[in-house]
Amino acid sequence: MLTxxxxxxxxxxxxxxxxxxxxxxxxxxxxxxxQAEQTGDQRAAIVNQLRxxxxxxxxxxxxxxxxxxxxxxxxxxxxxxxxxGQAGVAYxxxxxxxxxxxxxxxxxxxxAIRNANTMALAVAPLVRVLVAxxxxxxxxxxxxxxxxxxLAGVRNTLDEEATEEELRGAIELHDGEEDAIxxxxxxxxxxxxxxxxxxxxxxxxxxxxxxxxxxxxxxxIVEQALESPYTRIPLWEGDADNIVGVIHAKALLxxxxxxxxxxxxxxxxxxASDPWFIPxxxxxxxxxxxxxxxxxxxxxxxxxxGSLMGVVTLxxxxxxxxxxxxDEHDVIDGGVTSQADGSFVVEGTETIxxxxxxxxxxxxxxxxxxxxxxxxxxxxxxxxxxxxxxxHGFRFDVLRRQRHQITRIRVTPPAPGVVAxxxxxxxxx
Numbered sequence: 001m002l003t004x005x006x007x008x009x010x011x012x013x014x015x016x017x018x019x020x021x022x023x024x025x026x027x028x029x030x031x032x033x034x035q036a037e038q039t040g041d042q043r044a045a046i047v048n049q050l051r052x053x054x055x056x057x058x059x060x061x062x063x064x065x066x067x068x069x070x071x072x073x074x075x076x077x078x079x080x081x082x083x084x085g086q087a088g089v090a091y092x093x094x095x096x097x098x099x100x101x102x103x104x105x106x107x108x109x110x111x112a113i114r115n116a117n118t119m120a121l122a123v124a125p126l127v128r129v130l131v132a133x134x135x136x137x138x139x140x141x142x143x144x145x146x147x148x149x150x151l152a153g154v155r156n157t158l159d160e161e162a163t164e165e166e167l168r169g170a171i172e173l174h175d176g177e178e179d180a181i182x183x184x185x186x187x188x189x190x191x192x193x194x195x196x197x198x199x200x201x202x203x204x205x206x207x208x209x210x211x212x213x214x215x216x217x218x219x220x221i222v223e224q225a226l227e228s229p230y231t232r233i234p235l236w237e238g239d240a241d242n243i244v245g246v247i248h249a250k251a252l253l254x255x256x257x258x259x260x261x262x263x264x265x266x267x268x269x270x271x272a273s274d275p276w277f278i279p280x281x282x283x284x285x286x287x288x289x290x291x292x293x294x295x296x297x298x299x300x301x302x303x304x305x306g307s308l309m310g311v312v313t314l315x316x317x318x319x320x321x322x323x324x325x326x327d328e329h330d331v332i333d334g335g336v337t338s339q340a341d342g343s344f345v346v347e348g349t350e351t352i353x354x355x356x357x358x359x360x361x362x363x364x365x366x367x368x369x370x371x372x373x374x375x376x377x378x379x380x381x382x383x384x385x386x387x388x389x390x391x392h393g394f395r396f397d398v399l400r401r402q403r404h405q406i407t408r409i410r411v412t413p414p415a416p417g418v419v420a421x422x423x424x425x426x427x428x429x
Contacts, residue, residue, distance in 0.1 A: 004079045011072035012104050018065035020108030021127050024119035032117055046124040059138035060131040186357045190321040199287055200280040201369040203301045203310035211236050218266040232298045235272055241308045245272030277302050280309050284317050343412040348372030372406040
């Protein structure tokens with residue numbers, strides 16, 4: 001009897017090992033293990049090798065687990081039948097169910113979940129040996145299973161891993177309200193969005209682009225260039241859409257120095273570089289690669305008819321990842337002002353992407369790139385000052401309008417736990 005009890009105890013320990021190993025090896029972080037393998041951790045390399053062939057891994061673990069569980073139950077049943085007769089079957093079932101559930105399932109799996117990475121590294125060498133020993137049996141079982149799947153018309157396929165959605169889910173799991181964590185989440189989202197966002201969504205609109213008339217006297221062109229806060233300035237001739245070149249402040253100053261400060265006879269068109277035009281639907285990722293290949297930082301965006309839409313720079317794309325980059329010459333416009341009641345006074349030209357990134361809102365940016373554009377799209381009209389609208393759980397109050405352009409809006413995000421009013425025009429009280 002003591003021998004049987006001892007064997008049952010050993011079998012329960014083995015069952016706990018198999019259960020915990022299964023949970024640890026499947027729950028361990030793939031990015032963490034990959035990084036550990038890159039730094040030379042041989043045990044991490046073993047874990048990754050085992051996970052590359054999940055069918056053999058799971059088959060070997062389940063085979064070992066079921067063998068020890070069934071053997072332990074059979075020994076316990078035999079032991080109790082010898083002690084109390086046929087009633088021992090019921091007693092053995094109850095006792096072994098409790099023992100297996102507590103000591104061979106819940107406890108080891110709970111520990112494995114809480115310490116998945118470290119436990120996976122610890123059990124990996126032994127599990128690799130077991131997988132090799134059980135390999136003939138598991139391969140036979142996998143063949144039979146595959147045959148049964150085919151007879152049943154079930155396709156035995158594996159889902160692709162490391163998809164973009166999986167990465168986005170991992171980013172959202174990187175939770176926390178600290179500024180550093182929020183900024184990290186925003187940067188990671190920005191990187192994944194580069195291939196989905198066209199340059200049209202982030203460009204500086206032509207209305208806000210500083211340009212210079214190339215037909216002006218050289219002295220006046222130099223004066224306007226020096227007064228501008230920008231390094232690269234487009235030159236136009238005859239019509240503002242007819243961009244004939246881009247003048248760089250450094251090239252301009254080099255030319256002035258070469259002439260000893262004489263700007264009256266300068267040939268501005270001679271020192272201007274050729275303009276680089278790109279279509280408005282170019283994605284940020286493609287444009288980033290193009291900037292690197294051409295070793296340029298400035299491009300002009302045109303629509304399908306060739307009309308100038310705006311300009312985009314390398315800094316604009318980088319800001320989509322790291323947030324606003326301001327230098328000593330930038331003009332800070334203060335486009336968003338937070339209010340004491342939790343609302344925000346927003347300039348109509350503020351982009352939805354910037355607002356979502358900064359405040360972790362969920363406003364859609366598929367149909368409009370700016371908050372004013374979103375309001376026009378959702379309301380299907382040009383609102384008057386004082387009108388209020390509820391869209392996507394947010395309240396929009398029109399504060400200022402210049403002709404047909406909405407220039408200032410009060411945006412009130414939904415309060416946590418409060419059911420938002422239905423979409424549409426609402427009372428302003």
